[in-house]
Amino acid sequence: MSIFKKKSDLYLSDRQPLTFLGKVSLGLVYFVLISWSVIVIWPLYQMVVSAFNGRQQQYLIMNDAFEFSLRHFDYLFNNTLYLSWVKNTIFIASSTAILTLIMVSFTGFAYSRYRFKGRKASLMAIMLIQTIPAFAGITAYFTMHSVISSVFPYLTRQMMLILIYAGTGIAGNTFILKGYIDSISTELDDAARIDGCSDIKVYRLIIMPIARPMLAIIALWSFIGPFMDFLMPRVLLTTPSSYTLAAGLFTLINDFRTLNQPAFAAGGLLTAVPIVALFIILQKQLVSGLAKGAVKG
Known part of the structure; x- marks a missing residue:
């Protein structure tokens, strides 16, 4: 015990004490971190309090006394199309995540492992596409839907x-x-091909298990997108029953006939539940993906 104590004391004595400038820098870092935490946590706190405060009426009143109640959630479920909005959003988000994962897993593998004509040009095109926001093509999307739906009427x-x-x-x-x-x-x-694996088996048994952490992140990003986006659903979806959560909840704060800001806060609070649930499910994949793929290789 004395040996470990001496080593610990020696280590602590070797650390140089903070200078005045170092203390000021450390104080500034803590100040920035605490300020940023307050900026992030305070709106969330107000949203939670307002969602459960029975004294709130149509408008949010920050200084109103608190009385625990579920009346805003009751209004949300019984007086709005909230359940339809949730169903629509989960359907769109899940379909987007699945379709994106399937396509990206193949295209990412092909661009990484194969050399073909037009590879660099198409990669540059991919980078340029990202600079164009999706809402810039709203008019084109309307036209495309009108043309395609005339041929395929089942395309909603x-x-x-x-x-x-x-x-x-x-x-x-x-x-x-x-x-x-x-x-x-x-x-x-190369080792897998020597053992007789085809390219598709290399993709399925070697690459994809190792790339599982990144695929989990891509799935999470793709799933979150429809939950957070407001403009595209608001413009493309024409009936309230087909709205997503972002577009549907917006009707609770922009229309005087349906104005209910506390119910909007309650809906925003519930919107986080599917995202947090998916994050918890995918968290295991983020940890286990690397080792599993390496063992199979």
């Missing part, structure tokens, strides 16, 4: 929204996944 506006989200997400996520797969040694591919 929600399906069109899924294709838009997936199409815009595939480009950027392909570039990200390609960079991740580039870091995986090609010796694993």
Whole structure:
């Protein structure tokens, strides 16, 4: 015990004490971190309090006395189309995430492991596509839906929204996944081919298990997008029953006939539940993906 104590004392004595400038810098760092925490936590706190405060009426009153109540949630479920908005959003978000994952897993693997004509040009095109915001093509999306729906009448506006989200997400996520797969040694591919694996087996048994952490992140990003986006659903979806959560909840604060700001706070609080649940589910994949793929290689 005395040996460890002496080593500890020696280590502590070797540390140089902070200078006046170092103390000021450390104080500034703590000040910035605490200020940023307050900026992030304070609106969330107000949202939670307002959602459960029975004294709130149509408008949010920050200094109103608190009385615990679930009346705003009751209004949300019984007097609005909230359940339809949730169903629509989960359907669009899940479909977008699945479609994006399927396409990105193939395109990322192809761009990383194969050399073909037009590869560099298409990668540059992918980078340029990311500089164009999705809402810049709203007029074109309307025209495309009108033309396509005349040929395929079963293509609804929600399906069109899924294709838009997936199409815009595939480009950027392909570039990200390609960079991740580039870091995986090609010796694993060669060893698998020597053992008789085809390219599709290399993709399925070697690359994808190792790339699972990045695929989990891409799935989470793709799933969150429809929850957070307001402009595209508000413009493309024409009936309140087809709205997503962002567009539907906005009707509780922009229309005097349906104005209910506390119910809007309650809906915003519940919106986080599916996202947090998916994050908890994918958290295990983020930890276990690397080891599993390396063992299979």
